[in-house]
Amino acid sequence: MDLQGKVAFVTGGGRGIGRETCILLAKHGAKVAVFSRSQAEVAETANYIIEELGGEAIYATGDACVEEDVKRAIQQTRYMLGNIDILVNNAGTMLLKPFDETTIEEWDFVQNINSRAPFLFAREVVPNMKEKLDGVIINISSIWGTKGGPDRSAYITSKYAVMGFTKALGEELKPYRVRVNAVCPGPVDTKMTDDLGPNVNKEGWLKPIDIANIIVDLCLPKSVAITATAIEAFGSGRPVNT
Numbered sequence: 001m002d003l004q005g006k007v008a009f010v011t012g013g014g015r016g017i018g019r020e021t022c023i024l025l026a027k028h029g030a031k032v033a034v035f036s037r038s039q040a041e042v043a044e045t046a047n048y049i050i051e052e053l054g055g056e057a058i059y060a061t062g063d064a065c066v067e068e069d070v071k072r073a074i075q076q077t078r079y080m081l082g083n084i085d086i087l088v089n090n091a092g093t094m095l096l097k098p099f100d101e102t103t104i105e106e107w108d109f110v111q112n113i114n115s116r117a118p119f120l121f122a123r124e125v126v127p128n129m130k131e132k133l134d135g136v137i138i139n140i141s142s143i144w145g146t147k148g149g150p151d152r153s154a155y156i157t158s159k160y161a162v163m164g165f166t167k168a169l170g171e172e173l174k175p176y177r178v179r180v181n182a183v184c185p186g187p188v189d190t191k192m193t194d195d196l197g198p199n200v201n202k203e204g205w206l207k208p209i210d211i212a213n214i215i216v217d218l219c220l221p222k223s224v225a226i227t228a229t230a231i232e233a234f235g236s237g238r239p240v241n242t
Contacts, residue, residue, distance in 0.1 A: 001029030002220045007081045009033040009074070011064050011121060012091030014041025016190035017140070020212035021088055023048065026055035028216060030086065033077040034059040056081065064091045064117035074124040083132070084125045086219050089118035089139045089162075099153040107154045114158035118165060126169075126178070135178040136219045139166045140211075143186045143234055159184075163230060170228025179227040181218050185211045186234030204236040 008025045012018040013034035022032045026049040034042040042059035049057035058080050062069030093113045118139050129135025145159030170180035187205040
């Protein structure tokens with residue numbers, strides 16, 4: 001129970017990588033706040049932790065891009081569980097579309113969810129982490145945050161932003177012993193990738209638990225030496241449309 005007594009907050013925690021991360025954090029002893037837009041999904045994840053694992057969990061709903069929703073969810077977590085020790089910025093979206101067909105609204109939507117939301121949540125938890133000289137922030141980027149590719153300019157731009165934010169914030173918070181890292185998954189079998197189309201070849205793709213294992217490992221005390229960097233988790237699958 002390496003995280004006994006710690007409070008973890010996970011965005012996009014109702015399904016896929018986020019859900020598996022919440023469950024694994026709870027298995028390590030953390031109290032978990034599950035956040036998403038979907039009340040049904042976050043309630044299911046929180047109830048699973050409580051009823052099946054005997055753990056402590058709450059859920060909060062809202063839009064990760066809206067400052068008021070973020071503040072409300074963080075305040076609710078502090079009131080019910082305590083100050084947040086671990087933040088996992090997992091909520092994200094993907095757009096697979098040629099650049100010259102991408103609308104301004106689509107571009108802004110992708111940037112807001114993938115890069116604005118991590119900023120908003122980090123801004124709420126960092127002051128307390130600095131004060132107590134302890135904390136972990138994990139931002140979910142992508143293998144597409146490390147290279148270029150066709151038909152995904154909005155997505156790649158947003159995930160490069162996550163990488164830059166991670167490295168900048170990680171360096172800034174080193175004196176306060178707050179660790180900030182990114183995980184860059186390759187192809188993962190989730191509902192988000194299901195939504196890309198019915199004929200996606202998922203041979204060799206990772207499962208959500210494979211990424212959750214990496215996320216949680218970075219939260220453990222044994223990973224104290226790792227900060228302001230990124231872990232690539234590609235597996236053997238090939239991404240969509242490459």
